[in-house]
Amino acid sequence: MAMSDVMPWVYVLPVIGFVSLYWIIGTLRLAYRTDLSPLPGPKWARFTGLYRVYRLWSGQAPAVYLQLHEQYGPIVRTGPNTVSIADPATIPTIYGISSNFLKSKFYTTLTTTYNGEIVDSLFTTRDPAHHKALKRPVAGKFSMTSIRTMEPLVDECSEIFIRSMEDLEGQKVDLGAWVQWYAFDVIGMITFNRRFGFMEERKDILDMISSLEFALKYAGLIGQVPYLHPWLAGNQIVMKIMERILHLPNPARTIVEFTQECIDAYDRNEKEKETSDFLTFLRLEEKKNKDTMPHGDLINHLSNNLLAGSDTTAISLRAILYYLIQTPKSYKRLQAEIDDADRAGKLSKFVTYGEGLELEYLQAVMKEAMRLHPGVSYPLERLVPEGGVNLCGQKLREGTNVGINPVVVHQNRAIFGDDAAKFRPERWLEAGPEQLKIMERTLLTFGTGTRSCIGKNISLMEMGKFVPQILRQFELYWASEKPEWTVNTYWFARQSDFIVKFTRGRSKISQKLSLPI
Numbered sequence: 001m002a003m004s005d006v007m008p009w010v011y012v013l014p015v016i017g018f019v020s021l022y023w024i025i026g027t028l029r030l031a032y033r034t035d036l037s038p039l040p041g042p043k044w045a046r047f048t049g050l051y052r053v054y055r056l057w058s059g060q061a062p063a064v065y066l067q068l069h070e071q072y073g074p075i076v077r078t079g080p081n082t083v084s085i086a087d088p089a090t091i092p093t094i095y096g097i098s099s100n101f102l103k104s105k106f107y108t109t110l111t112t113t114y115n116g117e118i119v120d121s122l123f124t125t126r127d128p129a130h131h132k133a134l135k136r137p138v139a140g141k142f143s144m145t146s147i148r149t150m151e152p153l154v155d156e157c158s159e160i161f162i163r164s165m166e167d168l169e170g171q172k173v174d175l176g177a178w179v180q181w182y183a184f185d186v187i188g189m190i191t192f193n194r195r196f197g198f199m200e201e202r203k204d205i206l207d208m209i210s211s212l213e214f215a216l217k218y219a220g221l222i223g224q225v226p227y228l229h230p231w232l233a234g235n236q237i238v239m240k241i242m243e244r245i246l247h248l249p250n251p252a253r254t255i256v257e258f259t260q261e262c263i264d265a266y267d268r269n270e271k272e273k274e275t276s277d278f279l280t281f282l283r284l285e286e287k288k289n290k291d292t293m294p295h296g297d298l299i300n301h302l303s304n305n306l307l308a309g310s311d312t313t314a315i316s317l318r319a320i321l322y323y324l325i326q327t328p329k330s331y332k333r334l335q336a337e338i339d340d341a342d343r344a345g346k347l348s349k350f351v352t353y354g355e356g357l358e359l360e361y362l363q364a365v366m367k368e369a370m371r372l373h374p375g376v377s378y379p380l381e382r383l384v385p386e387g388g389v390n391l392c393g394q395k396l397r398e399g400t401n402v403g404i405n406p407v408v409v410h411q412n413r414a415i416f417g418d419d420a421a422k423f424r425p426e427r428w429l430e431a432g433p434e435q436l437k438i439m440e441r442t443l444l445t446f447g448t449g450t451r452s453c454i455g456k457n458i459s460l461m462e463m464g465k466f467v468p469q470i471l472r473q474f475e476l477y478w479a480s481e482k483p484e485w486t487v488n489t490y491w492f493a494r495q496s497d498f499i500v501k502f503t504r505g506r507s508k509i510s511q512k513l514s515l516p517i
């Protein structure tokens with residue numbers, strides 16, 4: 001045997017041995033660290049984050065987390081450094097306004113790129129100073145006063161939706177897809193005063209929706225082992241290979257390019273400036289304050305609206321309509337409320353946000369649907385700050401990754417009652433003031449505290465208008481071969497197989513619905 005055949009192994013084998021030993025010792029030290037060792041949890045979870053990848057692969061995160069807490073109690077070790085919490089009393093400590101728990105590395109898997117650089121958005125940034133700087137120039141645009149001026153932009157999309165359903169009357173309609181097209185077009189209007197045209201073209205334009213779904217699946221799984229992200233989609237070379245050779249989608253690029261196109265169109269078209277969309281607002285603010293927003297930040301804010309505000313609203317709208325169709329008693333009661341308001345002349349041609357707020361049962365239905373089916377159904381991960389923390393009677397060290405999955409606390413029987421797993425909007429109307437406060441505080445549909453959803457009011461306005469508008473004009477029937485929808489959860493709990501039929505003729509329906517409930 002020649003010396004040259006032997007030599008490399010003489011060097012390579014000890015290196016492999018040393019690295020393996022280092023890795024094994026590190027894994028064991030983490031697995032048996034004193035603060036997390038006493039915590040209950042699945043056997044393999046303490047050794048590797050891949051345990052969660054394995055459990056979440058099937059898209060059944062809500063069932064997985066509910067089962068883990070049912071089996072192991074309110075605090076469960078779900079990874080070498082990761083803990084899932086189910087006790088609502090810990091919400092203020094982890095997420096509250098004065099909490100200094102920062103977002104975990106999970107969020108790095110949801111970043112976008114601009115000019116070949118990874119860009120953190122208001123949603124993904126983990127740095128409080130960066131978060132503050134990003135939030136300052138846009139916070140006012142998300143206020144309720146500002147959002148009310150956006151209503152005509154929403155109405156334009158509702159009109160297209162209604163015409164389309166009239167056109168498709170009596171046919172099977174994939175309402176899941178239609179609602180997503182609607183939500184995407186609305187967020188396009190609110191952001192740029194421009195629709196993508198999903199509803200007019202009746203298709204997934206630029207494959208935006210399917211590629212976003214792909215990206216969320218990636219984030220949902222790789223986010224469990226975020227140290228792999230810089231070697232995968234977090235690496236520009238890998239991304240180029242994935243796009244050019246494997247033809248895998250890159251939704252962030254598509255959305256950033258669309259955003260750039262809208263900015264160019266706006267800047268070319270100097271006259272059309274008086275609309276209430278985000279782009280107009282930000283451009284006018286720049287002029288007023290003579291303080292130009294860096295172009296990267298402009299792209300960042302606008303594209304983030306599309307990324308964070310379309311799927312989430314579509315999921316919640318689907319949940320509201322689905323639970324209503326599946327719960328005839330609630331459907332009838334809501335329809336009666338809408339019909340009464342209509343007869344009393346309390347509803348405009350396009351139901352306004354303010355009018356929707358007066359419909360007490362509608363508000364309970366929306367809250368209840370989002371309680372049972374929160375758009376984000378993964379743990380909202382945070383890192384324990386300096387000094388450690390005591391949660392559920394356990395002392396956890398600085399840097400421990402803790403999170404509450406909204407699904408789990410939303411089904412807490414001590415707070416929502418023994419029927420917490422059931423859709424029953426009445427619970428929001430029956431609860432006394434103290435109980436109501438506790439229920440509200442436990443809702444994590446929009447997160448809570450410093451990093452809660454900035455777009456909450458946009459979605460509430462959009463849904464609070466859309467639902468009564470549709471139910472006022474149509475009756476909806478379940479028309480799928482399957483008895484239930486299908487839900488796949490990778491961060492967002494996305495539903496499919498939501499097939500319905502729409503019929504008009506609401507005058508007859510009004511009579512039927514005024515029967516006692």
Ligand code: HEM
Nearest residue numbers: 123305308309312313316375380446447451453454455459
């Ligand atoms: C029903 C619809 C929506 C739901 C269920 C929802 C849900 C959430 C949740 C749970 C969070 C907190 C995430 C965490 O703590 O990790 C969040 C944050 C956020 N959402 Fe929403 N969202 C919705 C609509 C929107 C809309 C319409 C927009 C924008 C137009 C938006 C933009 C954001 C942003 C920017 C953040 C990060 C805020 C910050 O960290 O300061 N969301 N959302």
